[in-house]
Amino acid sequence: MNTEIFKMLILGIIQGITEFLPISSSGHIALFESLLNYKISVSQELILNAGTLLAIILYFNKDLIKFLIPSKDNTIKFYNFILPKMPILLIIGSIPAIIFALVLGDFIEKETSYLMMIGIMMIIIALFMFLAEKYFQKVKSLKQISVRDSIIIGFFQAIALVRGTSRSGISISAGYLRGLNAEASTNFSFLLGLPVIGGGVLLGIIKLSKTPISNSELGLLTVGFFASLFSGILAMKLLISVVKTKGLKPFVIYRIIAGLTIIIYSLIK
Numbered sequence: 001m002n003t004e005i006f007k008m009l010i011l012g013i014i015q016g017i018t019e020f021l022p023i024s025s026s027g028h029i030a031l032f033e034s035l036l037n038y039k040i041s042v043s044q045e046l047i048l049n050a051g052t053l054l055a056i057i058l059y060f061n062k063d064l065i066k067f068l069i070p071s072k073d074n075t076i077k078f079y080n081f082i083l084p085k086m087p088i089l090l091i092i093g094s095i096p097a098i099i100f101a102l103v104l105g106d107f108i109e110k111e112t113s114y115l116m117m118i119g120i121m122m123i124i125i126a127l128f129m130f131l132a133e134k135y136f137q138k139v140k141s142l143k144q145i146s147v148r149d150s151i152i153i154g155f156f157q158a159i160a161l162v163r164g165t166s167r168s169g170i171s172i173s174a175g176y177l178r179g180l181n182a183e184a185s186t187n188f189s190f191l192l193g194l195p196v197i198g199g200g201v202l203l204g205i206i207k208l209s210k211t212p213i214s215n216s217e218l219g220l221l222t223v224g225f226f227a228s229l230f231s232g233i234l235a236m237k238l239l240i241s242v243v244k245t246k247g248l249k250p251f252v253i254y255r256i257i258a259g260l261t262i263i264i265y266s267l268i269k
Contacts, residue, residue, distance in 0.1 A: 022248065023166055024164050041217075050201050093157065112164070121164030140178070142183070
């Protein structure tokens with residue numbers, strides 16, 4: 001197998017798994033870029049995100065249709081209009097991340113791209129996940145999520161712009177702070193990825209719309225796309241299963257070990 005294709009395959013799998021498991025996709029991508037001595041291009045990053053976006057769509061395909069239709073449990077009043085509740089909650093919950101990305105995105109990307117910083121954030125968010133799961137009641141279902149819940153979870157999700165944080169990890173934990181049960185927190189975290197990841201993919205497409213792609217690059221993009229797609233679907237199924245049976249504890253332990261490993265690696269690199 002071509003070396004670049006192999007590296008792209010590995011990075012695609014890493015992206016798909018870590019986008020949904022609460023262990024930080026950006027942190028792992030940065031680590032494996034260093035280990036593989038391979039820097040992902042803008043177009044490759046775009047296609048990896050596109051793979052995880054399609055993974056969410058396929059995973060929730062039946063539910064997404066239901067969410068678009070106003071029903072007894074899926075309506076919200078906006079002035080004199082009755083609108084489907086879930087799409088509104090997802091849009092509202094994504095606004096903080098969009099604002100943070102537009103205002104502070106470049107600064108955060110530059111200042112938090114160091115492996116040492118990533119390792120420290122891995123540990124800090126692990127402790128936050130542990131405390132959120134241990135000390136807050138988790139009783140509300142997905143149908144009971146309010147606008148206030150969405151806004152607060154959205155603000156926590158915006159922190160995930162800092163590498164090493166984990167969008168799913170911090171948003172699931174924020175759901176616990178708002179009293180959501182494990183399944184509701186996890187599913188809402190997945191769904192919040194739709195506008196956030198989708199917006200990033202759209203901006204990437206606009207940015208690269210006039211950039212020619214070679215045949216060799218097209219091959220790499222195809223491998224990365226399907227690797228992140230299929231690993232992403234498997235990761236979502238795995239996370240739901242683990243959270244229901246064992247909670248976030250396995251991921252907390254993993255994050256602490258991984259964080260310490262990254263810190264040590266950054267010191268001896």
